[in-house]
Amino acid sequence: MAGGIRGNERSAGWLFVAPALLLLGLFLVLPILMALWVSLTRWNGQGSPFTAGVPFAGLDNYTGLIADDGLSRTNFMTSIRNNGYYVLFVVPLQTALALGLALIVNKRRGFFRTAFYFPSVTSSVAISVVFLFMFANGGAINAILSALGVHGPQWFSDPRGVFHLLLGDSAPAALADHSVLGLSWWDWISGPSVAMCAIIALVVWTTSGTFMLMFLAALQNLPRQLDEAGMIDGANRWQRFRRITLPQLRPTMFLVVTLGLIGSWQVFDQIYVMSQGNPAKTTLTPAYLSYRTAFRDFDYGSGAAISFVLFLIIVLLTLGQRWATRERNP
Amino acid sequence: MTPLRKAALAAIASASLVAAGCGSGFDDNGSKTQQSSGPASLQIMIASSGDAETKAAKDAAAGWATSSGNTATVTPAQDIVQQLGQALAGSTPPDVFYVDAARFADYASVGALDAYAKGDAFLPRLNESFTYQGKLYCVPKDASTLALEINTDLWTKAGLTDADYPTSWDQLTAVARKLKASGVTPLAIGDTRDRIGAFLVQAGGWWVSADGKQATADTPPNEQALTYLQSLLRDGLAKYPKALDAGWAGEAFGKGKAAMTIEGNWIKGALSSDFPTVKYVVKELPAGPKGKGTLSFTQCWGIAAKSKFKEQAAAFVTAMTTADQQMAFAKGFGVMPSRTDAQATYQQQYPDDAAFIAGAQYAQGPVNAPKMDSVLADLDAALQGLATGDPKAILQRFDKNAKTALGG
Numbered sequence: 065m066a067g068g069i070r071g072n073e074r075s076a077g078w079l080f081v082a083p084a085l086l087l088l089g090l091f092l093v094l095p096i097l098m099a100l101w102v103s104l105t106r107w108n109g110q111g112s113p114f115t116a117g118v119p120f121a122g123l124d125n126y127t128g129l130i131a132d133d134g135l136s137r138t139n140f141m142t143s144i145r146n147n148g149y150y151v152l153f154v155v156p157l158q159t160a161l162a163l164g165l166a167l168i169v170n171k172r173r174g175f176f177r178t179a180f181y182f183p184s185v186t187s188s189v190a191i192s193v194v195f196l197f198m199f200a201n202g203g204a205i206n207a208i209l210s211a212l213g214v215h216g217p218q219w220f221s222d223p224r225g226v227f228h229l230l231l232g233d234s235a236p237a238a239l240a241d242h243s244v245l246g247l248s249w250w251d252w253i254s255g256p257s258v259a260m261c262a263i264i265a266l267v268v269w270t271t272s273g274t275f276m277l278m279f280l281a282a283l284q285n286l287p288r289q290l291d292e293a294g295m296i297d298g299a300n301r302w303q304r305f306r307r308i309t310l311p312q313l314r315p316t317m318f319l320v321v322t323l324g325l326i327g328s329w330q331v332f333d334q335i336y337v338m339s340q341g342n343p344a345k346t347t348l349t350p351a352y353l354s355y356r357t358a359f360r361d362f363d364y365g366s367g368a369a370i371s372f373v374l375f376l377i378i379v380l381l382t383l384g385q386r387w388a389t390r391e392r393n394p
Numbered sequence: 395m396t397p398l399r400k401a402a403l404a405a406i407a408s409a410s411l412v413a414a415g416c417g418s419g420f421d422d423n424g425s426k427t428q429q430s431s432g433p434a435s436l437q438i439m440i441a442s443s444g445d446a447e448t449k450a451a452k453d454a455a456a457g458w459a460t461s462s463g464n465t466a467t468v469t470p471a472q473d474i475v476q477q478l479g480q481a482l483a484g485s486t487p488p489d490v491f492y493v494d495a496a497r498f499a500d501y502a503s504v505g506a507l508d509a510y511a512k513g514d515a516f517l518p519r520l521n522e523s524f525t526y527q528g529k530l531y532c533v534p535k536d537a538s539t540l541a542l543e544i545n546t547d548l549w550t551k552a553g554l555t556d557a558d559y560p561t562s563w564d565q566l567t568a569v570a571r572k573l574k575a576s577g578v579t580p581l582a583i584g585d586t587r588d589r590i591g592a593f594l595v596q597a598g599g600w601w602v603s604a605d606g607k608q609a610t611a612d613t614p615p616n617e618q619a620l621t622y623l624q625s626l627l628r629d630g631l632a633k634y635p636k637a638l639d640a641g642w643a644g645e646a647f648g649k650g651k652a653a654m655t656i657e658g659n660w661i662k663g664a665l666s667s668d669f670p671t672v673k674y675v676v677k678e679l680p681a682g683p684k685g686k687g688t689l690s691f692t693q694c695w696g697i698a699a700k701s702k703f704k705e706q707a708a709a710f711v712t713a714m715t716t717a718d719q720q721m722a723f724a725k726g727f728g729v730m731p732s733r734t735d736a737q738a739t740y741q742q743q744y745p746d747d748a749a750f751i752a753g754a755q756y757a758q759g760p761v762n763a764p765k766m767d768s769v770l771a772d773l774d775a776a777l778q779g780l781a782t783g784d785p786k787a788i789l790q791r792f793d794k795n796a797k798t799a800l801g802g
Contacts, residue, residue: 108504109483135769135795201639221636223778344775359479361767362500 103368113364125369130245136357136366138246140373143348145247147329149256150349153264154271155324161272162320163313166279167305177280184273191270192337196220199262219262223344225254226261257346263334271327275320282316283309318389322382329378350374434703435465436710437488439481441474441693443660443727450726458713464706482506485700489707493532493696495523496760496770499606501696502526503764508697510708516715516732523759524694526606532694533715536729538658539753540592540688542680546673548653552576560680563596563622570631573653581632582643582652583623585778587770588760589643589656592689593619595758596682601773601792602800606763609796611789615684620785622682627781634778648672658691659750663728676749690757692732730754769795 098113106121107113129140169177183191198204199219206216228250239250256264286309294304310317332351335341341348341356350370358367438455442448448470455466471477474492478501481487493501501507509531513521520534544559552573560566570580583589587601594600599615602608610616626632633652640646647655648669655661656679665672679688695711697704713719717739720731724740730750731740741751761770772795776788 109479110504110506111485134798135772136798139768139772218636218639341771344778345772357768359476361765362479362504363765364483 099368100372102364103366103372105365107364109358109362109364121365125365126373128366129369129373133246139345139348139353140350140370141245141247142251142345143350143353144377145252145254146256146260146346147331147349150260150264150331151325151328153256154267154328155321157264157268158272158275158324159317159320161268162275163279165272165276166283169276169280170283180276181273183270184277186270188270188333189337191266192334195262195266196338217258220259220339221343222258223346225257225346227253227255229258230255254346257343259339259343260347263331263338263347266334266338267328267331271324275324278316278320279313282313286312314389314391318386321385321389325381325385326378329374329381350377428702429704430702431705433464434489434706436467436490436703436707438466438468438710439471439474439477439488439491440468441492441494442470446727447723450723454714454719454722455710458710462706462709462713464710466710482698482700487698487700489698489701489703490710491696491698492535492693493524495690495692495694495762497767498524498531498694499526499762499764500767502531505699506696507531508699508701508704508707510697510704510711511694515734517734517737517754519690519754519757519759520692520732523690523692523762526762532696533711534692534694534732535715536692536720536723537732537754537757538660538691538729539750539757540589540656540658540679541749541753542677543647543655543657543661543674544677545647545650545653546675548573548576548578548650552578552653559675559677561678562680563682566680567626567631570626570654574629574631578650579630579633579638579646579652580654581626582635582638582640582646582655583632584643584656585634585636585780586774587777588689588691590620590623590777590780591758592656592679592687593623593682595687595689596679596684597622597687598682598684600758601761602763602766602796606761607800609793609800611792611796612786613789616789617785618683620780620788624780624783624785647674659728659730659747662747676746678749678752686756688753688757690754690759692759763796763800765799766796769799 102113103125104121104123105113106119106124112118128134128136130137165180169180200206201218205219209216235248235250239253240248242249244252290308290312291304294308299307330351331349332355335347335349335352336355339347341352351374354367354370354374356367357370358364361367436455436459438451440448440451442451448468451470452468455468458464459466469488474494475497478487478491482504487506493507503526509529511524511530511533513524513530513533516534517537520537521530524530524532524534542560549558552575554569554572558565558569560569566581573580591601594616597615597619599610599613599619601611601616603610623632627634633646635641635643635646638646638651640649640651642657643652643655644657644661644664645668646652647657647661648665650672665674678686681687695714697707697711701707715733717731717733717736720733720736721739721743723729724731724744730747731737737751737754741748769792773788773792776783776791780788
């Protein structure tokens, strides 16, 4: 096989990537495979999960989450619903905000670039605690609201969904009496709870700085000539943005939306610090539920299964989003 | 095959060996752990209620270490459930740790605890909280029970006297109506099973059977209890702390927003530090249709099944649970002793706590069954909506969830 003068390069190549492969294998692939094994067992957290005494559960942990009518399915589906609404609000908002900030900062440098990026470099736990104070019943947000004549809600103890609030409090029987996957239709359409809205606001604010930086880098690489050509053709500011700038930002847009999707499906620290899934499970997310199931209920198998289902959801959504934003030739 | 390629393969092979080595680090050699005699260095993990408790525990441990020639390190945990879970999974648990009665069955059922205890010196109702499948595992560290706290100023303002302290549900409703007429919220009660459960006990019911194997929520006594509490909530005779803009019932009581509340021993310390001017008395909870009932909260001194120093750990626990030491803890951070022979001394020194002490004789411990944490969290969510909910539906939902968890 060592034909030609480049025959030896192949093995040299393997040697060069070996350290990286080794590290990835040891700290990424191997733990993932171990977790996959745990998700197929009823390991109770005592000693090693890789001994003969650990009961094998097959796919029971997975069917318990998806097929069997019970509390673990209700909890899991509630967490999927909560996180679904969370993603639905966070991803578009943070992308739009990041793009807006990048457009502003693109013209003005210096102070604002630092100011907008600041939340992203601050510890998420510290920011969460500050937000807890701001959204407290007698906190800054409610003080501002009451100055405007609005009686603010009790943010972190209000489990009502915002769509429910819009639709009125009573559930139509057609929606309340029929359920799918352990939650009634009425519960499915609740929208994010008031408590979740506070967390959404926090996350949009903190992450938009990072994504602003990506948009900014892309904006500064755009050729000036195209914009000038647009000006000569008499396009106004909005037309130039919509028809010239935005199409060129497509790869960055894909990156930002993908990272946003992945990050927001994995939301954990804010939930852990601020609400622990309360009130009434409306801020429960799969990542937090996985942690709680494993480390509080000692049900490590089910906890690991949740994280694998979550992984699958993220992969599918990313593929779907890739398909939706693919290049289309007219 | 070229030499370089061989080297690469060798590298990969050795990597997998390293990985296998890591895997074997998880191994444990069966159920028996090698015991070491002689001077031990004990690791003790506590879930401290505050600086006072941490200091008292550290002082007591240091005293024991000096007199017995061992060393003892006390670590206050930030989140003991998580820290213990990780330590147990890694086979390196602390030798001695606090086990909350509400979590006890989880630890006992997975074999994390050493059943060292011979508990005849302790209150029998507390021992029940630390008995799993007929076997007592660990001895109770201390005890707290629920009682009825009454704000005497608001009480007299409503035209009520010492003779009116309620001893039954009917009297509770009657005084609550008078208090409401005087313009104050009569009762602040926490919206969790840890307060509401007391009404179930008074009605003669409980969430699960005595052996913790069956869910027994959907029964007439439980329904009667929830319906009674619901009527109090609906008529504005009782309110949850959130409705009073308070974090917990004790805060609403301390601020004078409610004339009565149902809390445990810990309210004494909270009131004297945050609301020192409030005047109040503590009475036993009003009896229900089936007599008196209250709830107890306790923790035990758990010894890890995987500890290398079980003998020394048991000696440590014995030293921590002498009557004198328990009285020292009582003085240090306001808990009641769990020993039967310390009750009289405690009553003598703290006559105002008579209601709490009396409650310890008949108090019901938390639900003592494994894998119930998420079921109980779900129950709490339902109880938060009790005012508008259907008691029977709440109880049925609990039974359904608990059945799956208990496997019955």
